[in-house]
Amino acid sequence: MPIVSRRRFVVGNAIVFLLTLVAVSAFAGQTPKARTSMLVTADWLSQHINDPSLIVLHVGDKAGFDEGHIPGAQYIQTSDLSTPKGEGLTLEMPPLDDLKATLERFGISDNSTIMVYFGKDWVSPTARVLLTLDYVGLGDRASMLDGGMPAWIAAGGTLSKDGRTPTPGSLHLHPNTDIVVKYDWVRSHLADERVAIVDSRTPEFYSGNKPGMMPRAGHIPGAISIPFNSLGDSLNRVSDAASLRKIFDDAGISSDKTVVTYCHIGQQASFGYFIAKYVGYDVRLYDGSFEEWSRNPELPVVNPSEQPTKE
The missing domain is CATH 3.40.250.10 (Rhodanese-like domain)
Incomplete structure (x- = not known):
């Protein structure tokens, strides 16, 4: 290879290397994009509360649920989605087949959108339910009501004392274990x-x-x-x-x-x-x-x- 061509080749490779390094550095320094769909507002809920595919889950004490809950909501406990305490640790993920059966009992199907909220201040148990939904592969279709039921009430939302017995769902899991x-x-x-x-x-x-x-x-x-x-x-x-x-x-x-x-x-x-x-x-x-x-x-x-x- 002639000297001039060799120099061009070396310089060209050096430029490509530097551009690649800059691109990689820029990517590494990028701020990750927020996953805003994980949170919904009371206004969003008021617009979607009658959607046939929406499953609303209430997390909190049962007495509070019975006193009044968001219309159409079902009562759920973290114990519904964990192994019994007698089996070792307090709060552990149960087998996937057990989770599938439980979620189907709440009417959750492949086309469901799930919104979980807390009745009072039960933020971490609500997040635990959402973690479980993410674990079985439903994270992209599940969200938390920001501020929970108090935010719904503050926005003028009504409460209900009616219970709901859903039609069992049909769910095919895509686990994210x-x-x-x-x-x-x-x-x-x-x-x-x-x-x-x-x-x-x-x-x-x-x-x-x-x-x-x-x-x-x-x-x-x-x-x-x-x-x-x-x-x-x-x-x-x-x-x-x-x-x-x-x-x-x-x-x-x-x-x-x-x-x-x-x-x-x-x-x-x-x-x-x-x-x-x-x-x-x-x-x-x-x-x-x-x-x-x-x-x-x-x-x-x-x-x-x-x-x-x-x-």
């Missing part, structure tokens, strides 16, 4: 800089000042504290995506990381999961959470409350 991880996955990623482990419990449990009825107090090594109750306002409404993303940014969690949430038993972490997904992160949930982790003496725990204070 990778979103729930086990302790061995977490242990193998403790030193992985691409993974951010988020502790969704309130600070006194993260610090070890309160054990929370666990065998050991403290938190998983390297975990970052983002309490679940810091992700909504006093009316349990979700802030705009930019404000929520700033919470993660300020905690040092860049947009290219995989977020893994945990808490006591996997319920508060479900709201952390919901918000992390909402703002655009790739996210998982450690279902056994600290209940399982603290029981296993082979798994490390950091307890700041036991560390000597500096004088």
Whole structure:
């Protein structure tokens, strides 16, 4: 190859390399797009409440449901979608066949749209129901009512005391089971800089000042504290995506990381999961959470409350 042609070839390749590097860097620095369809407003619900494909699920205490609920809603508990407590951990995903049967009993079919809301302030149990829907592959067709039933009432929505017995649904699952991880996955990623482990419990449990009825107090090594109750306002409404993303940014969690949430038993972490997904992160949930982790003496725990204070 002539010298001039060789130089052009080298320069050309260098330019292509630099442009590729810039493109990759730009992509890595992009702000993830918020998944806004995960939240709906009372106004949206008022426009769609009579849609034949809409399934409305009420999460809260049964007495509150009986006193009044959004018209057409069905009462659901997290226990409907978890293994019995006698089988080990408090709140674990049951087999897919069991979930399928339960969801069909609520009238959920392949063409259903599901909207879940809390009666009072049961935000994390509501998020747990939504996590389960995501787990079985219905996440793209499920949403939370922002602000729950209080927001519906404030917008002028009426309540009903009527019960509803739905026609059983027909559902073909497309499981998304990778979103729930086990302790061995977490242990193998403790030193992985691409993974951010988020502790969704309130600070006194993260610090070890309160054990929370666990065998050991403290938190998983390297975990970052983002309490679940810091992700909504006093009316349990979700802030705009930019404000929520700033919470993660300020905690040092860049947009290219995989977020893994945990808490006591996997319920508060479900709201952390919901918000992390909402703002655009790739996210998982450690279902056994600290209940399982603290029981296993082979798994490390950091307890700041036991560390000597500096004088």
